[in-house]
Amino acid sequence: MASKLEEIGIAQRKSLITNNTFNDEALPNNYSATHTRAKSDDITPVHGKGTGQSFDTANGGSSQDIHGTQNATGSGRIANVLKNEYNADNDYKTPDMTGNIGQVTI
Numbered sequence: 001m002a003s004k005l006e007e008i009g010i011a012q013r014k015s016l017i018t019n020n021t022f023n024d025e026a027l028p029n030n031y032s033a034t035h036t037r038a039k040s041d042d043i044t045p046v047h048g049k050g051t052g053q054s055f056d057t058a059n060g061g062s063s064q065d066i067h068g069t070q071n072a073t074g075s076g077r078i079a080n081v082l083k084n085e086y087n088a089d090n091d092y093k094t095p096d097m098t099g100n101i102g103q104v105t106i
Helices: 004-019 063-067 077-083
Strands: none
Touching: 063 077
């Protein structure tokens, strides 16, 4: 005998499955790396993250990832890159550890 919680879960699952628009029969609705909900494009700008190219981390992201949100000043990749002090002229460097006498060096 199913518990009340399990009965509610089964009913909810049935209602959610019928709302799922992704299926194998209709090719435009077949979910893949090039589907509009997976890509960072203007059709579904908040949902998509990828570009359809493998490991393309510089160009992907939703419009909020790239431009930020109105209620979070300085958010988004563009604003973050503008204020980031590390760039091609100021790269991450290994610290000078010559003064660390008697300490472990790796």
